[in-house]
Amino acid sequence: MEAFNATRKAGQGSYAISIATPFRRYYSLWRIFADGRAPLFIRTLADTFAMAAGKAMDLLKHCKVPLEWKDNDYFTPYYEQTYDTLSFGKYRGKRIAEVYYIDPNYVLWLANKFEPEKKKLLKLKDTAQRFAAIHAELTPPKRAAYRSASRFVGEKGDRLKGLRLKVLYVKQQVDTYKPDFYIDQRILAADAEGNRFTFTEKAAGRSQTPKALSCFSRAFAPGMEVTISARVMGHYESHGVKYTRLGYVKYA
Secondary structure (H helix, E strand, O other): HHHHOOOOOOOOOEEEEEEOOOOOOEEEEEEEEEOOOOEEEEEEEEHHHHHHHHHHHHHHOOOOOEEEOOHHHHHHHHOOOOOEEOOOOOOOOOOOOHHHHHHHHHHHHHHHHOOOOOHHHHHHHHHHHHHHHHHHHHHHOOOOOOOOOOOOOOOOEEEEEEEEEEEEEEEEEEEOOOOEEEEEEEEEEEEEOOOOOEEEEOOOOOOOOOOOOOOOOOOOOOOOEEEEEEEEEEEEOOOOEEEEEEEEEEEE
């Protein structure tokens, strides 16, 4: 556990594994807060310490809060609390920890949208808000949005000449408008500046099977370099990447 905590920050409280007893045979995970608020039961882990520690470390792999273990006596005063039990809705009678385990989005709704009409429900909302903070600690950070260097090239109808491209991807596709196997190639390519282009190489002849190009077709493959002239047919953007769609392609 020392190695696991090496990169974690002190001062934010901790997560703790409660040690099993003859009366409570499961090891459990708790959140202990640095501001002195009551510890929060999160979930049971396993019936052996090795398995419990493994599960706890997996749950906390994206979290910067340290992990420790404590004797179950430390948590005994908090087992009988009932203010975190729902008295309404589809999870009536269940504790928030149980609901968080099966439906965390409901607990997030309680934390952010629920407006208590009765004073006794304020503690319930506070507990839900603490679970929302725990959810943020345990959730993997979002990956930064992909930013592409690609930009749109030319205007629709423009003729581009001497365009030097490197093929990045080729997809073979049977032309369904023809009765036999005419296999087109959908090509993704890029210029030296990283601008992305797409165009189609139509089948130059009929194939014997839908899995092989005609012997008359020019075969494209990733890594191939071509010089073309073509007309800009349009532009589109997908997942943050800008593409220029080409047509009437001629090869130098």
